[in-house]
Amino acid sequence: MQSPPLGEFALIAQLAQVFGPAPPGVVQGIGDDCAVLALNPEQYLLWTIDSLIEGIHFDLAYMSLKQLGRKALAVNLSDIAAMGGEPQYALLSIGWPPDRELNGALEVAAGLQEIADQYAVRLIGGDTVRSPAGLMLGLTVLGSIRPEELLCRHGAQVGNLIYVTGPLGEAAAGLEVLRRGIALSPELEATVLGAFLDPQPQLPAGRCLAQNHLATALIDLSDGVASDLFHICTRSRVGARLHALQMPISAALSQVAARLHRDPLDLALKGGEDYQLLFTAPPHQESRLRQCFQAANLPPPLAIGQIIAGDRVYLETQEGLRDISGAGFEHFLAPTNE
């Protein structure tokens, strides 16, 4: 057998080796959704960078430049939500292709500004360069959090319950509907295309978890629950068991999946770009968790499994246990964006 190609996660692990251990003042280095800096004792700085590349992260056949701007900032803010923090500032770097009218950059900016206004983030600058092959958006966001509120990928404990903040798989279904040009009822279309084109960063839920010390570990769902839960397990040195019957599959997803001849469970487990939060919490917090979410006008969190000993992620189905560790979208191994 050939040795497998070096995947993104292996690469990140090797980069962490090159860069060495986190120095003093760095609470979290490589390996979480944000870097965390202890710039002063009362407030940690959360810092993230992301690049969105045409043909990989977005296709302008499916979305307008303004939608692209909205989504680009939304998914960056999701990284701040994934630490329980509050976003504050964003800087933008645009790589613009020579064959595209430069005025379009203002449409991207208008989309960015809409999401910035919605979540009280300040877009304060950036740089613009030519890009020979496709549009590229780089964003870096700074946020803050009190040290005692910080939520990381490590911290999950055996016996904790695993929750998500909303339905899964709708964004992946939306992308497939767009790719295959399938016509849906306006209602279904609004749900699945909305989930894919206009994800909302779950900042209020992240703040609720952080301020009330409800969670032991937290991540946002960008690559799919199987893959992202595996990150929590790896960083927390635990395993997990998901219950197929508890996976939050909406009626809309079921209907769209039928049209696509896809298994909705598969979309929910492996579909990326949901940008819901996934977190772990001890079972005795269950009622407080529900109270806090209700008090914050948030939909109730959905329990989908529990943390177990070991280092694997299993799916419990009526046919038995399936090992789904890391089965999601890995940027360097998957041939397409699914």
Place this chain on the structure above:
Amino acid sequence: MQSPPLGEFALIAQLAQVFGPAPPGVVQGIGDDCAVLALNPEQYLLWTIDSLIEGIHFDLAYMSLKQLGRKALAVNLSDIAAMGGEPQYALLSIGWPPDRELNGALEVAAGLQEIADQYAVRLIGGDTVRSPAGLMLGLTVLGSIRPEELLCRHGAQVGNLIYVTGPLGEAAAGLEVLRRGIALSPELEATVLGAFLDPQPQLPAGRCLAQNHLATALIDLSDGVASDLFHICTRSRVGARLHALQMPISAALSQVAARLHRDPLDLALKGGEDYQLLFTAPPHQESRLRQCFQAANLPPPLAIGQIIAGDRVYLETQEGLRDISGAGFEHFLAPTNE
């Protein structure tokens, strides 16, 4: 006549309109080398993002992946130098093409780490994605500066002298030597290829200017002195006059320019990527300026002209005055990287 295409600088001005004025806590928004945040009263945060795109900013026919890593961080640190600040942390985003072996990312990382070590910067994380067409490096750097030390593009005053920290045009000559495959003596090669392939951020000079309150305005030379000085003039609402005979053209540049059949003065004025600092200072500071640079073991700054009233940048030659305002490399208007 057709209206001219929207250039980078016009785009940045229009983006600034979309993003609105700098909010409270933001000392500098769009329009300088870094954004400046007043996170606490004793220390400003300097923050920059840059993207380097294969085919625009670099060509791997001319440089190794490790050299690319070195240069990518060096030019980002140059933005911190351009405010007089000290860099502290960097985050990396790599877009990796599918046809390039992923292990190469570790060579890029090794180059980044070399420059990070040299300038006491901590590389603390990042993200990696696939890139369908060419390698892309996104970097964001955080630095700090005391509020009273901050140096911006605005602040130049009529009568100020204009200085640069080193010779100009060598990097542009180096790039042309590489492109045209011209063989040089080892000494000339080391000078001009070194200037292009391995620029050093002028952080010690920036700190010297800032700590001793020597300059009224500061910028780093990435696009060429004609273009970058014009930024200072625009932001400071002044004009400038450069003296052709004072332009720092090294003996090496003269020799290489002769081989290239190029005017060395043209390379010095319009060639980009020197990454020297350009600053303005009142004439009465001249002797203190020289003393401070000497005390810091820095080569003496080179006076190249003076700030005048108006809004244009002129070059004084033996044939008279030439308006060279903004004559440099503008990312969206130039067909190539020269």
